Amino acid sequence: MNAQLAEREAAPTAASVLRRAETARVYEVAQHTSLERASLLSARLGADVWLKREDQQPVFSFKLRGAYNRMAQLDPSERERGVIAASAGNHAQGVALAASRLKMHATIVMPQTAPQVKVDAVRRFGGAYADVILHGDSYSDAQAEAQRLRDERGATLVHPFDDLEVIAGQATIGLELLAQHHAPLHAVFVPIGGGGLAAGVAAVIKARRPDVRVIGVQASDADAMARALEAGERVLLDEVGLFADGTAVKQVGALTFALCQQYLDDVLRVDTDAICAAIRDIYQDTRSIPEPSGALALAGLKQYVAANGSVEGALVAVVSGANMNFDRLRFVAERAEVGEQREAVFAVTIPEQRGSFRRFCMALGQHSITEFNYRIGDARAAHIFVGVQTARRGEREALTDAFRANDFGVLDLTDDELAKLHLRHMIGGRSPLAHDERLYRFDFPERPGALARFLERMHPDWNISLFHYRNHGADYGRILVGIQVPSSELALLDDFLTTLGYAYVDESDNPAYRLLLCAQA
Template structure:
């Protein structure tokens, strides 16, 4: 890659100067800062949403991309630009290329949501060529580097560039202008760190009393780990649910700025993000993408930990490029993320009156899901979802069920149970000898499942297989494989060559209770 910037660092004075002179408003608009009335009432905390989902490309990324490309000299414009992106940065580059008349090659991972790929082609028109390569942003970046070396394109970095950071910092400039009164904190979603670096640097230069807090998913927390380590770190794998922030390594420049200016980092999980997507919808009737709701999920977690504050808190709703089919998954997980559903495996005697006693123990609470199949003459194992109003209500429910003589396994935080086993209750088999249970993730692309099966040893029998299309950009499967004890080492070697993230679930307590003979 060519150098990202003439400076090795970006001082507060330089960032302010570049932000105030940024050319973002040729294409971007000043987005609303509006109250989340319903959520504020529920939390007892004033919450404001910075609506970057209202941009022409439905994402803040347009700001930095256009500001960088508008600064190119005549020679750079003539040679054209290249960018690597999971989607939103690509859309910003595409629109900027069309407006500025610059040819752009945009490399996107094969796993990029189709809605983003289609939007890049629509915004860029004849000025843009889309190249699909690899399964992650890092793969796309490597492919872009090869093309840049071959053709002499100027690389438009999605985050680690002063002009890009200054463009993103205009989000903070608008927030402080739109709300000149007291603010407790601004919550910002983080991938490579361009938005967080810009917002934090600008806010701390003008309003140092306002906290700036970055939010990441627990499985894509490169910035949080880097700040803990005191230097940028490389993640071996990143979660794919929030594709807009799935970055294995943050930028050197963004790291330096965040290290100086960011007050704290918050990690959130998938369920919390799904609940935050619903919160935004309920207050605005718009649907953000997972990265777009991440900051609000972090805000809610912060309030739960530190309590409500008198001054408002701001969450940056960074984007709304969501595949429609993913809404099925979001709706299913939002209840747990909002701590409004507890999920249990309950063992009851296989006798008359047991179900009545079970319902009595629930004390009129609504059952959100109930799965049952007879297992043997003595016991029945039930998968049940129960509506709750707060997280500590789970303990009350467990105590009540124990008091009625029922065995209880709390599955509310068990990913295997929530994704797969809830659909497979009653699947014991005396024939599943030497069974190992594994979860795999693979990109939703043609041939991925065939590749997985093609690598299997012909003597290993698949005794359980569960796949459900969640409308996401990656597929998840649960596989039971019968592997004799003396072939376990060969099986481990197979896992290493497969190339997919995996997890051994053979000792998972829910699996052993509900599916294991």
């Protein structure tokens, strides 16, 4: 007992974490998860990429390991008083399931910003043994409330990361993957929020295989560990981004910082677009959809390969969770193209004169358009927002040169957050120049040349006053087009629509159009 007490009070080491991990009680409830080779991504990157599938746990994240290990070791009097936890979602689910299995009461404080899928899951896993309280806007707010309740009730606080038993529970992931992969191993990538997973995995890997690099990965707008390691002390962030909500922590733990400072080889920062691209990569190789924090490690792995080229040995990314809100998928799909540098976004200014639109299409060459937004607003110049599919790095510069060679003004908006989040969805409102406008929805076949065919068949005296298109991966693209046609030429317009061969709907009398876009409204 004295030896255990001395170890608890001493600074944690790789050896002490390893001893705890080897006897952790995680497998009373958690599973040995698979280590799978990402064959598609390996071929694309020219690297040997593997995924440690913690999304396969009963709560769809690794957090069950640490939570259960901590709670299983409480004495009878502690169990009687119950536990309190704060979590953005995944730790909460682990505590809830552990409470149900161990038949003890848990009060779980979650931020009001926690995804509903996680809140619902906590209530489902905990059943009659768990109460959920929503408090504050971040994990840090929820943590402060949990500490207040602990002091008030005398319950045990099950910390999501800054506890040696929790760290040891998470460390079993490192032991598993070392047992699963016997070939040369270059590096293991782990996501970091408060640091429990990174601290545990780094400690046991360095204790068993000190030659293997362990690299943490953080969202660039929630990088508390990276900043702490740079400063040499823990720092408190004023704000954290919430896209990767599972790792949105303002300050890392004291224990986790000490372990990461000793045993992590590096911490990488990745942006939202890179995370979205990594979500898609995992889906393509596994048909599983991780949550943003669950894809952090792979986003960092890809960044590492891009910076270092081919390496000797395998690269392993821990897929830490898959508690994804379904309504986020629309955003993820849109941003993944940019994150993989498969889409470039431009604002292009062309003369408002006959033939300019066709010259613009010629400048695009064989590139597929992923999005096109335009609303007439100036008698002299047309301002177009366009997304273009790219296949390799450097194509953005080539497209910019092609536009400029045609004397078109161009802004590369690929890295512009305002443009990607908002401007791409705004098409200009009413315009006094949009007289004699007729509005149509078309179904274009998703193939090169469909737009060019439309332009070639359209009467040369008619003007396109509005155009909106976004590629959604279907067989047919949905396109909204405003065409200025004098009333005396409506019969010609009917002939054009009939012979074009594209399915269409006349929206000229649509009440929303009349209210928001029609010049005559």
